[in-house]
Amino acid sequence: MAATIRDIKKVTGLSLATISKYLNGGNLLPENRAKIEKAIKDLHYEVNEMARGLVTSQSMTIGVVVFDISNVFTCSVLSFLGSRLREAGYAVMTCDSQNDPQLEMDNIRFLMGKKVDGLVIMPVGLSPAFLEPPIKAGIPVVLLDRSVGDSRVDCVKVNNSEASYEAVKLLAGYGHRKIAVVGSDTVVTGRERLEGCLAALKDENIALPPACLKLGAHSIEHGYQSMQELLALPDPPTAVFLGNFEIILGAVMAINESSFSCPDDISVIGFDDLIVSKLSNPRLSVVVQPLRSLAEETVRLLLNRIEYEKTVEADADAPDAPAHVELVLKARIVEGGSVARRRE
Amino acid sequence: MAATIRDIKKVTGLSLATISKYLNGGNLLPENRAKIEKAIKDLHYEVNEMARGLVTSQSMTIGVVVFDISNVFTCSVLSFLGSRLREAGYAVMTCDSQNDPQLEMDNIRFLMGKKVDGLVIMPVGLSPAFLEPPIKAGIPVVLLDRSVGDSRVDCVKVNNSEASYEAVKLLAGYGHRKIAVVGSDTVVTGRERLEGCLAALKDENIALPPACLKLGAHSIEHGYQSMQELLALPDPPTAVFLGNFEIILGAVMAINESSFSCPDDISVIGFDDLIVSKLSNPRLSVVVQPLRSLAEETVRLLLNRIEYEKTVEADADAPDAPAHVELVLKARIVEGGSVARRRE
DNA sequence: CTGTTAGCGCATTCAA
DNA sequence: TTGAATGCGCTAACAG
Numbered sequence: 195m196a197a198t199i200r201d202i203k204k205v206t207g208l209s210l211a212t213i214s215k216y217l218n219g220g221n222l223l224p225e226n227r228a229k230i231e232k233a234i235k236d237l238h239y240e241v242n243e244m245a246r247g248l249v250t251s252q253s254m255t256i257g258v259v260v261f262d263i264s265n266v267f268t269c270s271v272l273s274f275l276g277s278r279l280r281e282a283g284y285a286v287m288t289c290d291s292q293n294d295p296q297l298e299m300d301n302i303r304f305l306m307g308k309k310v311d312g313l314v315i316m317p318v319g320l321s322p323a324f325l326e327p328p329i330k331a332g333i334p335v336v337l338l339d340r341s342v343g344d345s346r347v348d349c350v351k352v353n354n355s356e357a358s359y360e361a362v363k364l365l366a367g368y369g370h371r372k373i374a375v376v377g378s379d380t381v382v383t384g385r386e387r388l389e390g391c392l393a394a395l396k397d398e399n400i401a402l403p404p405a406c407l408k409l410g411a412h413s414i415e416h417g418y419q420s421m422q423e424l425l426a427l428p429d430p431p432t433a434v435f436l437g438n439f440e441i442i443l444g445a446v447m448a449i450n451e452s453s454f455s456c457p458d459d460i461s462v463i464g465f466d467d468l469i470v471s472k473l474s475n476p477r478l479s480v481v482v483q484p485l486r487s488l489a490e491e492t493v494r495l496l497l498n499r500i501e502y503e504k505t506v507e508a509d510a511d512a513p514d515a516p517a518h519v520e521l522v523l524k525a526r527i528v529e530g531g532s533v534a535r536r537r538e
Numbered sequence: 539m540a541a542t543i544r545d546i547k548k549v550t551g552l553s554l555a556t557i558s559k560y561l562n563g564g565n566l567l568p569e570n571r572a573k574i575e576k577a578i579k580d581l582h583y584e585v586n587e588m589a590r591g592l593v594t595s596q597s598m599t600i601g602v603v604v605f606d607i608s609n610v611f612t613c614s615v616l617s618f619l620g621s622r623l624r625e626a627g628y629a630v631m632t633c634d635s636q637n638d639p640q641l642e643m644d645n646i647r648f649l650m651g652k653k654v655d656g657l658v659i660m661p662v663g664l665s666p667a668f669l670e671p672p673i674k675a676g677i678p679v680v681l682l683d684r685s686v687g688d689s690r691v692d693c694v695k696v697n698n699s700e701a702s703y704e705a706v707k708l709l710a711g712y713g714h715r716k717i718a719v720v721g722s723d724t725v726v727t728g729r730e731r732l733e734g735c736l737a738a739l740k741d742e743n744i745a746l747p748p749a750c751l752k753l754g755a756h757s758i759e760h761g762y763q764s765m766q767e768l769l770a771l772p773d774p775p776t777a778v779f780l781g782n783f784e785i786i787l788g789a790v791m792a793i794n795e796s797s798f799s800c801p802d803d804i805s806v807i808g809f810d811d812l813i814v815s816k817l818s819n820p821r822l823s824v825v826v827q828p829l830r831s832l833a834e835e836t837v838r839l840l841l842n843r844i845e846y847e848k849t850v851e852a853d854a855d856a857p858d859a860p861a862h863v864e865l866v867l868k869a870r871i872v873e874g875g876s877v878a879r880r881r882e
Numbered sequence: 883c884t885g886t887t888a889g890c891g892c893a894t895t896c897a898a
Numbered sequence: 899t900t901g902a903a904t905g906c907g908c909t910a911a912c913a914g
Contacts, residue, residue: 209901214893238674243651245891247588248906264617273608276634288632290620307587330582450819475794542907553885589907592890
């Protein structure tokens with residue numbers, strides 16, 4: 195159906211090798227070059243990347259496996275990731291794990307079958323089991339956003355614990371002593387953030403009564419329900435730390451529907467900006483992640499690995515494998531107006 | 539590096555054909571089947587889809603080209619699209635056009651080089667120029683969300699005009715006579731929605747002063763600034779139609795920051811739900827698009843076309859090409875509390 | 883049911 | 899600089 199280099203050969207009278215050389219940027223006589231270019235236009239020729247990949251054994255595509263593609267955080271990262279990778283000449287094949295570890299496993303095998311040159315994974319869970327196949331096959335992998343405690347692959351993430359520590363410190367700095375935490379314990383980022391919160395509370399000598407610690411799913415529902423319960427407490431907290439974007443969403447809804455107002459009756463600070471902070475009134479105080487840098491560093495590390503694998507295949511004498519990297523970027527606090535001094 | 543069927547041949551002593559038959563679900567002796575399965579496990583064999591694709595001339599991947607991947611609407615659709623396509627055995631290769639028609643063109647050529655079996659395109663602009671290459675190459679294309687007035691490809695979208703008509707009718711039904719429209723004229727959906735608004739205003743004999751028609755980009759900024767300007771009018775509108783998600787976002791921000799309150803001072807209804815409607819207080823009244831159906835119908839049409847192309851290649855006598863389809867799904871209005879009766 | 887053979891479209895030796 | 903030959907890993911006839 196589509197034109198091949200053989201068609202170009204017929205039209206130009208040149209050999210396959212010459213045409214191939216043209217396609218790959220070799221030197222040839224200007225007249226031959228012109229002939230080929232004309233033929234390509236006329237025939238609407240397009241290189242068949244499958245055939246090329248079969249020969250070169252690189253597909254020039256990167257597999258990206260995300261825990262949930264409908265998640266706003268995921269999309270934003272995907273956007274930066276894609277443009278960066280594209281600049282480097284790579285295609286992106288994205289697979290959605292829908293928060294299902296089994297599907298995640300399938301996705302990875304699937305992409306391996308597609309012979310992707312590398313894998314960026316935003317993992318669903320805490321177990322590194324899904325890493326076995328790509329590692330065995332020697333496919334470079336970079337973990338993004340969430341680490342799984344496996345030192346065989348690189349990882350790029352933010353300082354969840356420290357940033358959360360600072361956030362709670364900030365609440366305390368405004369005089370709050372009854373502070374609640376709504377978070378997720380189903381994902382590693384949630385656990386790290388919780389850790390930071392607890393450390394800050396301890397340092398401030400603030401007790402965290404069980405009723406003020408709401409751990410659950412990474413979901414709007416969890417945020418909504420938790421906030422409702424907190425506000426219904428006989429002695430409700432005066433400030434709340436919200437562990438992720440979905441929880442923020444739900445919690446803000448709950449506050450809006452209640453008789454409480456923010457920040458007069460209740461102060462809140464959230465982790466992950468995205469949209470709400472701009473929308474809510476007052477603007478939310480949030481911990482924002484450096485999304486662009488997260489994506490850029492991920493691509494940098496991945497391409498490094500790929501480059502390394504290539505040189506290893508070429509020369510047998512390995513020029514030292516790149517060291518394992520766990521890159522921890524700084525999330526920073528941006529104050530809106532959702533945290534106010536505790537009322538006496 | 540990775541194992542091939544020749545390695546399996548060596549281990550099992552069977553021929554390539556037998557192994558290939560196994561991989562493609564043919565019948566073979568149980569003992570041979572067992573041998574192959576063992577070898578596959580031992581060698582961590584994985585079919586090389588590039589090689590397979592080269593022979594079968596199908597890649598079992600669908601290219602998806604979106605106008606902006608950081609857009610929440612896009613992500614939601616992508617999520618449904620991906621899971622549907624995956625169920626059908628297809629991989630998805632997503633490319634982001636970043637609202638740039640040139641990049642869109644590049645993306646399409648790029649995916650054609652990857653030999654995708656079909657293309658789902660959420661177009662950037664109004665010109666159908668980008669359709670030439672895939673149509674010439676005989677690659678099935680389905681347009682999603684936005685049509686470009688080209689009857690050579692199928693399209694799935696919602697009844698933007700009618701739904702907007704209903705939305706404005708609803709405002710009028712609440713007694714509003716000073717109604718403003720904030721929309722986008724840079725994309726076709728925006729134009730269609732505007733059309734519906736104007737028709738409704740006309741039917742209601744409501745004049746639309748120039749100051750109350752805010753046309754601009756599909757952006758948060760446009761929504762924000764337009765709403766600010768509307769509220770600053772000597773005689774501000776009592777109700778506003780907001781043409782898309784980004785505009786809603788910006789407009790709600792502007793209202794929140796103003797001394798106006800919704801719906802007491804100003805009623806609003808928006809097009810595209812997504813997140814805000816849940817977040818804002820009161821809940822927004824919105825026109826919601828049937829995202830899941832949009833994705834499902836798109837996949838259905840695309841697979842139909844692909845199936846057809848395959849049978850055409852097999853039998854020379856074409857069994858009638860599927861007719862051109864422009865599928866228009868119904869968006870429905872969900873009332874929140876952001877529209878109130880006009881105060882006397 | 884199994885084995886043999888011949889390409890798919892291209893890059894890459896090696897000669898010329 | 900160019901051309902002829904070889905093979906990437908697999909499927910699809912065909913023959914056994």
